[in-house]
Amino acid sequence: MARAGLTTQRLTLEAADLADEAGFAAVTPAALARRVGVRPASLYSHLRDADDLRTRVALLALEEMADRVGAAVAGRAGKDALVAFGGAYRDYAREHPGRYDAARLRLDPATAAASAGPRHAELARAVLRGYDLTGEDQTHAVRLLGSVFHGYTSLEAAGGFGHSSPDSDTTWRRTLDALDVLLRRWPDPTQETP
């Protein structure tokens, strides 16, 4: 029997491509085996089980996104950095919908801590260095950025802003404008704005 040259890493990459083409839900041992031209049983010396496979795709996606966001943000500050940061997420989600879905898989705490997850939070904080936010306000802002970008890309991927007007690119730009203004004039809860 010819050897297919299977590797955990190669299988993970193939599974990620499969996710982008057929959806993350289609990432199963059986489907992956068909894709690489091998019998399902042959995968189990490289992968523990179906959940292990999906987790590996999730970790890959988190790494790739952190790399791209890191590269996009490097050397930028202020609104430039904000636009690059959000754009990197949105572009990744549109180019790799299956991988993006995978990145939202629930990981157990130990795996999550060892993943690229924490790097994402660090990158968000790096962007906020261009704004005058300190202490808890910075944490609130990190969470807001995460919510807006994740929410926007999810709704966009689900077809929420489909083919209605105005187009999604316009709303995206306006959203970044709005966030920029908001971060520069972050409201102080002790003084009510009239």
Add this chain to the structure above:
Amino acid sequence: MARAGLTTQRLTLEAADLADEAGFAAVTPAALARRVGVRPASLYSHLRDADDLRTRVALLALEEMADRVGAAVAGRAGKDALVAFGGAYRDYAREHPGRYDAARLRLDPATAAASAGPRHAELARAVLRGYDLTGEDQTHAVRLLGSVFHGYTSLEAAGGFGHSSPDSDTTWRRTLDALDVLLRRWPDPTQETP
């Protein structure tokens, strides 16, 4: 054989409860049959297939959410309405995580159009009547509200803001404060704020 009194509606409700208890992914004909004490084959006179079951749960969740959001927003305006609107979504997602997940199921266009989905957009627009936004700006703002609330509840449900400080309730309040300020001073893209 004793009759179990199955109904499409009753099965949908049981499936929704099952989703909240075991996760939306656990909503399968086999699991539902176990829950209601019946053989899997018995379900197929009430449900077309597994996808039909999940779709019904999604439609139920969209209805329930729209009802709750509608009740929360009724008789309120401005920031009051904004807080009630966001709070209704967040509370629903925390009380019914499985149903909330179900509501994010991709529906085919015809089903989506006939669902409570459009009501959600109308409710968002109703909230925005308390702010001075017109035309396309209102659409941008509707999308922003959707993104923030969906993103926040998703990340919160995934344990994103887990047991770190400051706590999630505080960030939530600050997020609503920030959105209120933003909607009142919606940036005009033609004039750069210095």
Add this chain to the structure above:
DNA sequence: TGCATCTGCCTACGATTCGTAGGCAAACTG
């Protein structure tokens, strides 16, 4: 080069799931 070992993919299988076909009995209908 020849031989032994190891590694990698295979076939075979049991358990579980989805969904269909057809049967039997309980519950309405006149």
Add this chain to the structure above:
DNA sequence: CAGTTTGCCTACGAATCGTAGGCAGATGCA
């Protein structure tokens, strides 16, 4: 009280996950 409808059943085929054990190609060593 008979006839019909309705509702849940058993039985089954196809597909999936994951395990066990086998065989052959690759590798190491004399």
